[in-house]
Amino acid sequence: MSMRNSDYASRRHDGSLRAELRKLDIDDNGPRRVEGSPGHVGERSHRGSTASTTASAVPPRLSATLVASTESSRRRAVPPPPSSAGEAPRRRDSQKQLASTLGLPSIMPNSGTSSHHRGDSSSSIRRRSADEQRGDSAYGSRGGREERGSSERVRDRREVSDRERERSVQCVSPEIALGQHRAALTALERSEILEYPRVYFAGIGAKKVRSKEASGVDNHGYDDDRGDYVMRTGDHLAYRFEIIDEAGKGSFGQVMRCYDHKTQRTVAVKVIRNKKRFHHQALVELKVLEHLRHKDPKDEHNLVKMREYFYFRNHLCITFELLSINLYDFLKNNNFRGLSLGLIRRFTQQILVSLKFLRRQRVIHCDLKPENILLRQPNKSSIKMIDFGSSCFDDERVYTYIQSRFYRAPEVILGATYDCGIDMWSLACILAELYTGYPLFPGENEAEQMACVMEINGVPPRSLLDRSERGKKYFESSGEPKLVANSKGKKRMPNSKDLGALLRCTDRGFIDFLTRCLRWDVAERITPSDALRHPWVLGEEPAPRTPSSPDTHARRSAIASTYASPSAGARLVGVRGHEVTRSVGARDARNPQPTVRSNVAATGLEEVKMIGRRIY
Helix, strand or coil: HHHHHHHHHHHHHHHHHHHHHHHEEEEEEEEEECCCCCCCCCCCHHHHEEEECCCCHHHCCCCHHHHHHHHHHHHHHHCCCCCCCCHHHHHHHHHHHHHHHHHCCCCCCCCCCCCCCCCCHHHHHHHHHHHHHCCCHHCCCCHHHHHHHHHHHHHHHHHHHHHHHHHHHCCCCCCHHHHHHHHHHHHHHHHHHHCCCCCCCCCCCCCCCCCCCCCCCCCCCCEECCEECCCCCCCCCCCCCCEEEEEEEEEEEEEHHHHHHHCCCEEEEEEECCCCCHHHHHHHHHHHHHHHHHCCCCCCCCCCEEEEEECCCEEEEEEEECCCCCCHHHHHHHCCCCCCCHHHHHHHHHHHHHHHHHHHHCCCCCCCCCEEEECCCCCCCCCECCCCCCCCCCCCCCCCCCCCCCCHHCCCCCHCCCCCHHHHHHHHHHHHHHHHCCCCCCCCHHHHHHHHHHHHHHCHHHHHHHCCCCCCCCCCCCCCCCCCCCCEEEEEEECCCCCCHHHCCCCHHHHHHHHHCCCCCCCCCCCCHHHHHCCHHCCCCCCCCCCCCHHHHHHHHHHHHHCCHHHHHHHHHHHCCCCEEECCHHHHHHHCCCCCCCCCCCCCCHHHHHHHHCCC
16 A cells, blocks of 8 residues: 555656656756746636736746755755655655755755644644734834844744744654554555654544545545645644644635644645646745745845745645735725725835835736735734735746736736836725725726726827737727726716715825826836835825816816717716726625715724724
8 A cells, every 4th residue: 555655646746747847948057938837717706806828937036046045945854764665755856856946945745844643622722822922023123223123132032932842842753653543544644654754743533534545636535626625624734734724715726724733833824726737836936935035034024924835745835924814804894994094004105115125126916905915913003915826027927917807907908018017006906995995996807997997097098009919909999998888787988087086085195196006107107115205105295286287077077078978978077986886796785885084194003903803
């Protein structure tokens, strides 16, 4: 049995990894080009979809910068024990070769990523609660020299504590674990466990998947129809991580909340679907994450930190620090009533710090939305940006079609060249949604998405259409838009709405900031560095409007009349800012009308605490 299973694992991994190396066209200097990069399937339909198609290349820039990290990881790795299965070393060597050629640290399943059961789950929960109470706030300080020094001291103490905790961790050899718990392990686990040098947790007592000898399309019974790993609460990942519950699920796979019995911390483990295109896409994400971790060692730029990665049962797994809820769930918990401008400003400042850093590193996030911005703690306003599964370097764009629909920049919809400016567009859409509780551009499809943008921005300039591959899909040869009714029979008219009236916001500074982020021409769109100096972000009063400034409402009304009949135009002008078409599922029932609130500046801390109390 053991020989047969090990031989299967070896052939499966060795063959797939060799094929992947050939597809990546890898030599000793790292990957040069991707042929047939993976697509990316959309998220919830009422939140807008995310799609992607293949393009040019996988970023090659990390192989040189990560040599030291790779070598140190190899030195830290625990030497694997002698294997009774002759083919098992081939599996480990193939995986190490893939990591090495991709320029990533070699963290494989046999380098300490295993665990052994040590006591009941209640004691584990008590350890997790004590650990979570400490929080991660020390990692986010970007204040004065005094704060940074305090943060570094706290981090040093935590590193010493981590080392002491790891020394106190009890683990056993796989042979001892197998002798003590043979009856509780499945047939495949009895041979699989021997590939791990240390066992920290084995999921004894959990309702395990009854694995099958024959692999089939379901990976010995460990995968479902989608290729997702079949999660069982209380079971293990790599004989080290105890599965607590599912934290989230997407097109890439799933995220599990796990307790790491080696470091005695609760972590988030992203388990990639066992499909070739998603595994390939995850390798690109790993390179970006490793680059950002290398460039931000002090964790000062509000980006989620990858801890390590490993393979388990043909799934690539990536571990991250555990954060709190995302901003969409935060809004949902507030009944989609929207947040105060003071709290939105606090979020904006932190997001801009992240975007400024990403721009300096020439990284495009490509999927910025409320779901990908998480609170560090439920009762704090500190946030972090997550999910770099669609990210790329700006000169090595992998996909031509990215971003969730509600937050998709027009150049992406039109098929024009994009850069870091698309993240600033997404930021404006997020901030407007945080203020009103519903999406700013809630298009049912891409045609209506473009129509939603034109309602506020008017028709895009001809220069943008001329360099777009899909411009003819939405515009006539003359540049006039093709107006199409949505599922409710409504046609959206260009220049028929004013942004301030639509949001019901009288804060001119906030509206000016959004307007600068929503420019058609990316060259005119505000950059993160300039945005951090914007008066609204700094909390300053905007300059008063000069008498010569054109009246926005009158100008837009005149332009709108050219795209609509007199009666329709009069109706649109008369209710501008009040007639809003929404396609966001449950939000309409919860928040049929935007909430008008005071624009008095606030710290937002009390607001976060109040909403946070409803979460737990």
